[in-house]
Amino acid sequence: MMDRDILHEEDGVLLAPIVTTQRNFYYTVAVLLALVLWGAAAYITQWRMGLGVTGLNQPVSWGFYITNFVFFIGISHAGTLISAILRICNAEWRRPITRMAEVITVMVLAIGAANILVDLGRPDRMLNIIKFGRYQSPLLWDATSISAYFTASTVYLWLPMIPDIAILRDTVGKRMRWFYEILALGWTGSKRQMAVLERGIGIMTILVVPIAVSVHTVVSFVFSMTLQPMWHSTIFGPYFVVGAIFSGIAALIIAMLIIRKVFHLEGYLKPVHFYHLGTLLLVMSLLWFYFTFAEYLTGFYGSEPEEMKVFWSKFTGHYAPYFWGMVVCNFVIPLIALSYRKNHVLARTFIASATICIGMWLERFIIVVPTLANPRLEYGPGSYLPTWVEWGETAGCFGLFILFYVLFTKLFPIISIWEIREGRERSVALVVERVQDYLPDSANGENAADAVQTTEQSDDEPAHSDPVLPEPGSRAEKLITFFQYFVPVSFTFAIFGLIYWIISLIFLARRLDDVPSASIGISFVAIPVFLTMLGVMWYVFFGIMRNQEEQADPAGPATSTEVAEGVAR
Amino acid sequence: MTRWGMVIDLDRCTGCQSCVIACKAENNIPFVGAEQARMGRDINWMEIISEIHYEGDEVKRRFIPRPCFHCESAPCTKVCPVHATYLTDDGLVAQIFHRCIGCRFCMAACPYTAKYFNWSYYQIPDQMTLGRNPDVSVRPAGVVEKCTFCHHRQLKARDRAAAEGRQMMPEEFVTACQESCPSAAILFGDLDDPDSEVAKAAHSPRAFRMLEELGTHPKVFYLKEEENIDG
Numbered sequence: 054m055m056d057r058d059i060l061h062e063e064d065g066v067l068l069a070p071i072v073t074t075q076r077n078f079y080y081t082v083a084v085l086l087a088l089v090l091w092g093a094a095a096y097i098t099q100w101r102m103g104l105g106v107t108g109l110n111q112p113v114s115w116g117f118y119i120t121n122f123v124f125f126i127g128i129s130h131a132g133t134l135i136s137a138i139l140r141i142c143n144a145e146w147r148r149p150i151t152r153m154a155e156v157i158t159v160m161v162l163a164i165g166a167a168n169i170l171v172d173l174g175r176p177d178r179m180l181n182i183i184k185f186g187r188y189q190s191p192l193l194w195d196a197t198s199i200s201a202y203f204t205a206s207t208v209y210l211w212l213p214m215i216p217d218i219a220i221l222r223d224t225v226g227k228r229m230r231w232f233y234e235i236l237a238l239g240w241t242g243s244k245r246q247m248a249v250l251e252r253g254i255g256i257m258t259i260l261v262v263p264i265a266v267s268v269h270t271v272v273s274f275v276f277s278m279t280l281q282p283m284w285h286s287t288i289f290g291p292y293f294v295v296g297a298i299f300s301g302i303a304a305l306i307i308a309m310l311i312i313r314k315v316f317h318l319e320g321y322l323k324p325v326h327f328y329h330l331g332t333l334l335l336v337m338s339l340l341w342f343y344f345t346f347a348e349y350l351t352g353f354y355g356s357e358p359e360e361m362k363v364f365w366s367k368f369t370g371h372y373a374p375y376f377w378g379m380v381v382c383n384f385v386i387p388l389i390a391l392s393y394r395k396n397h398v399l400a401r402t403f404i405a406s407a408t409i410c411i412g413m414w415l416e417r418f419i420i421v422v423p424t425l426a427n428p429r430l431e432y433g434p435g436s437y438l439p440t441w442v443e444w445g446e447t448a449g450c451f452g453l454f455i456l457f458y459v460l461f462t463k464l465f466p467i468i469s470i471w472e473i474r475e476g477r478e479r480s481v482a483l484v485v486e487r488v489q490d491y492l493p494d495s496a497n498g499e500n501a502a503d504a505v506q507t508t509e510q511s512d513d514e515p516a517h518s519d520p521v522l523p524e525p526g527s528r529a530e531k532l533i534t535f536f537q538y539f540v541p542v543s544f545t546f547a548i549f550g551l552i553y554w555i556i557s558l559i560f561l562a563r564r565l566d567d568v569p570s571a572s573i574g575i576s577f578v579a580i581p582v583f584l585t586m587l588g589v590m591w592y593v594f595f596g597i598m599r600n601q602e603e604q605a606d607p608a609g610p611a612t613s614t615e616v617a618e619g620v621a622r
Numbered sequence: 623m624t625r626w627g628m629v630i631d632l633d634r635c636t637g638c639q640s641c642v643i644a645c646k647a648e649n650n651i652p653f654v655g656a657e658q659a660r661m662g663r664d665i666n667w668m669e670i671i672s673e674i675h676y677e678g679d680e681v682k683r684r685f686i687p688r689p690c691f692h693c694e695s696a697p698c699t700k701v702c703p704v705h706a707t708y709l710t711d712d713g714l715v716a717q718i719f720h721r722c723i724g725c726r727f728c729m730a731a732c733p734y735t736a737k738y739f740n741w742s743y744y745q746i747p748d749q750m751t752l753g754r755n756p757d758v759s760v761r762p763a764g765v766v767e768k769c770t771f772c773h774h775r776q777l778k779a780r781d782r783a784a785a786e787g788r789q790m791m792p793e794e795f796v797t798a799c800q801e802s803c804p805s806a807a808i809l810f811g812d813l814d815d816p817d818s819e820v821a822k823a824a825h826s827p828r829a830f831r832m833l834e835e836l837g838t839h840p841k842v843f844y845l846k847e848e849e850n851i852d853g
Contacts, residue, residue: 103763104724105742110662112735114726174724174739174764181704181723190703192727279731280697280836428735429833430688431673435662565705 064473067466070316071225077315078463085456092449095442096171104174106442112435113425117443118172121450123417124300125165126199126272127293131301132158133206134265137258143487145480146329149321152469153312154305155210160457161304162203164450169195171446186558191278194271197555197579202261202268204586209257212593215240215250216471229464234529235536238597249596256589264582269297276420282360283352283424292344299337299383300413303406306330308458310403312467321468324398331402334409335391342384362427366434372423375415382412541594548587552580625713626771627813627841628797629823630687633848634807637685642668644802645689648772650758652744665738667769668799684847687808689799690715690736690769691832691840698728698737707766713813713841714771722765729766733836737768771810772797792818813841 070078099106109116132154139147169192170176186193219240222233240246273293276284286292306327313322352360367376387405394401426435461467555577645651645668654664671686692715699707699715706722709715729737743763754760757774761767776795783790792812800808811820823829828845 103742104739105658105663105763108661109741111664111738112662114729114739169725172725174726174766175722175762178721178723181706181721185704185706185721187703187705190701190727192701192703192725275727278701280733280838281730425730429733430735431671432735565708 064470066317066320067468067470067473068221068224070462071221071464071466074463078459081459082456085452085459088448088452089456090449091445092447092452095445095449099171099442099446100176106440108437108439108443110435110437112428112432113422113437115172115421115425116437117418117439117447118168119421120414120417121447122165122168122172123272123293123421124414125161125168125450125454126268127297127300127413127417128304129158129161129165129202129206129301130265130269130294130297131161131305132156133202133209133261134158134298135301135305137209137261137265140254140258141262143483144329145476145484146326148472148476148480149318149468150305150309150326150330151213151472152210153308153467155206155213156458156461156467157301157304157308158206159203159210160454160461162199162206164454166199166203168446168450183554185561186554188555188558188562191271191274193558194274197551198264198268198271200551201579201582201586202264204583205257205261205264208586208590209254209261211236212250212254212257213469213472214465215597216242217466217469220470221465231529231532232464235533238537238594239533240597246597249593253589253593253596256585260582260585260589266294267578269294276424281424282357282427282429283363284420286348288344288348292348295337295340295344296413296416299334299341300409302330302334302337303409303413306334306402306406307410310399310406312462316462316467318468321473327398327402328394331391331394331398331405334387334402334405338384338387338391338405338409345380345384359427359429362434363423366423366427367419371426371434371436372419375419379412379415379419382408383416384412537594537598541591544590545587548583551583555579623712623814624792624812625814625841626692626776626795627713627811627820627824627843628689628771628800629809629820629829629843629845631807631809631823631845632684632686633828633845634805635685635687636805636807637670637672638804639670640802640804641687641799641808642666642670644798645769647753648755648758648798649770650745650754650760652740652761653750654741654744658741658744663739663741665740665744665767667738667767686832686844687799688734688736688832689771689842691734691838691842692769692771694839694841695837697731697733697836697838701727701731703727714773715768716773717766717768717770719759719761719765719767724764724766726766733833733838734840737766739766740764 107116136147136151136154139151170179173179182193182196186196188194215237218233218237219242222230222237225233270290270293273289277286277289279285309322309326309330313319349364352364366372386408390401390405422437426437428435559577646653646666649667651665651667658664668687668689671688673684673686675682675684692713694709694713696707696709696715699709702708703725704721704723706718707715707728708718724739726739729735729739740761740763745760745762755774757778772795775797779794780790783794792815795810797808797810800810809820809823811818813821813824815821823845824843826845828848829843830846831840831843834840
């Protein structure tokens with residue numbers, strides 16, 4: 054009963070998917086589970102029979118799995134990177150979008166990385182990468198960069214979620230209470246905690262951008278570090294990053310449109326959001342076309358025979374349908390759909406995003422396969438026909454991604470409630486202030502900024518009802534305390550383990566006198582990044598904890614939690 | 623330091639494929655069966671590439687036996703994530719079958735497509751088992767394999783010489799393909815020894831290497847056909 058009441062409060066609709074379960078939810082989960090099962094069946098077959106059950110063969114030794122790997126890692130740039138950029142730019146319209154974007158990253162990164170493991174001929178020897186890893190191999194750069202990005206984006210997803218988890222803890226019924234209690238870490242919303250959290254988010258926002266860029270750069274290095282025609286290209290790094298952000302925005306828009314429709318969030322995700330993201334998408338589409346054009350024109354103009362074999366197989370040969378399909382999906386349709394967006398913003402951005410998702414998958418495919426299918430020596434072109442196993446794995450990956458996403462919406466609010474509230478209270482004032490900062494001074498020498506009375510900061514807003522914290526000394530409280538120590542400690546061990554691993558591999562490479570040693574430099578960069586993340590984790594965990602000790606003197610909670618208030622009433 | 627290398631005289635090569643068969647028998651290379659072969663999964667450590675080119679109205683065909691080139695700066699060893707393929711001290715590109723994780727990065731990186739993957743477990747025991755060479759390990763499924771310059775023969779020759787208390791003579795180490803070549807088109811030996819036949823042939827004006835412009839420094843040299851030499 055209590056649960057249902059909050060739905061009528063302000064922002065209650067954001068909690069609706071968690072409190073109530075529609076029948077559609079079960080249907081969706083069933084369909085997705087079927088896809089995942091197909092993928093699982095395919096993988097079990099492959100595990101038992103070896104890679105022979107796929108369509109891979111001699112020249113084409115990489116196919117769907119590597120394509121999926123690049124594609125999913127690309128999609129992952131939707132989230133954390135876009136959300137970080139919007140936060141850094143203080144784009145106020147970001148507020149309902151950031152959480153949805155960040156979730157995509159975390160889910161999809163894991164799936165992308167798993168595709169590499171699916172691709173291994175000997176998954177049972179996977180741990181050789183840790184034991185005998187060679188930092189000269191781009192695959193190890195991938196492993197490092199992706200694990201950094203995964204850690205960073207998980208932290209970056211979780212940090213801004215703490216206040217929302219606290220809201221859930223205080224309002225949503227008993228069954229899941231322990232779960233939210235642990236994750237909220239005794240959040241009360243005091244000023245001090247808020248300051249700690251905001252600084253933590255601030256550091257992560259900056260940190261995440263270079264990590265994200267590095268991720269797709271080193272993914273492209275897997276191809277461009279080889280000498281193969283149409284792979285060995287200097288622009289592959291930025292080309293891949295652009296493509297990644299491009300496909301990421303498209304995936305984000307699709308997710309937003311579906312969530313808006315299913316959860317009735319028309320009040321939060323307005324056409325203007327899609328208009329802005331559509332602009333970004335259009336820019337990325339043009340940028341992508343520019344890179345593609347530059348990449349293929351230089352190859353064509355130089356017309357090295359081996360390069361031309363690949364080139365013509367893409368332009369007029371066997372892979373022409375995929376290549377031209379890619380151009381149409383990534384450039385022609387988005388350009389037409391997005392150039393004129395006065396009417397039907399939603400429909401137009403949806404069409405563009407859907408075609409871009411297909412087009413970018415084709416792009417990854419068109420990069421991976423034709424080069425391998427046209428070897429330099431005259432063996433004749435190879436062919437590649439994926440079997441049900443590869444289709445199953447691909448379907449399973451998509452199913453798993455959407456399933457994770459659906460389950461996330463069931464557990465956590467998909468739109469950041471506290472950020473929306475903060476926006477309601479402060480963003481108009483903040484924007485007015487910001488604009489006044491750069492308005493030219495008026496004729497009588499008066500500073501424009503002074504002309505307007507500084508809008509009242511919302512610091513001294515009314516305190517909300519008491520957060521429902523577990524009793525001191527109770528089991529729940531002990532559990533939280535345990536968790537508060539356990540997570541930073543295990544995180545510390547994990548990070549120092551990683552650093553130890555990196556250093557020991559560098560020594561191994563030195564001992565074996567293994568060239569090229571310059572590439573080892575890349576691994577050094579990872580160490581301070583991991584240490585910074587560790588610092589943020591410590592800061593947030595212990596920052597929030599200290600607050601609890603100071604609970605005795607009343608620190609005014611900074612966030613308003615009307616929902617909790619409503620419940621209390 | 624020895625640096626093993628090979629010289630293949632294209633003028634002498636008749637394209638008879640005896641090196642391919644000898645290699646298959648010597649190195650326990652599996653027969654993958656018609657269906658797998660049709661999918662392009664057959665394994666040939668030594669393979670004859672036939673190149674067709676046109677001179678006026680004339681169609682010319684040229685046979686190029688292609689082992690692994692054991693490049694001095696091998697693109698495949700650079701990218702291996704687990705030290706499963708590496709350059710030995712005497713210049714062989716070695717392959718550790720029992721460490722390989724089967725990521726196939728080396729196959730993608732090899733500009734000569736000289737590496738092969740065991741897509742399934744091809745070494746099924748059958749009557750052929752009795753014909754296998756006990757000196758060469760059979761490969762499990764899911765690992766990459768390629769020409770080793772008959773490394774096991776080198777080990778054997780070295781051990782025999784050591785047992786007899788003398789230095790190993792370079793002639794003692796011959797590869798299976800060289801041994802079987804009816805027209806003696808294949809030479810094998812130490813490239814660093816200036817008196818060896820191989821080193822002399824490698825310095826001949828007819829000598830060239832495959833895709834030399836890539837800077838991989840292959841240790842397999844070809845001798846051009848006489849008619850193709852200008853001047």
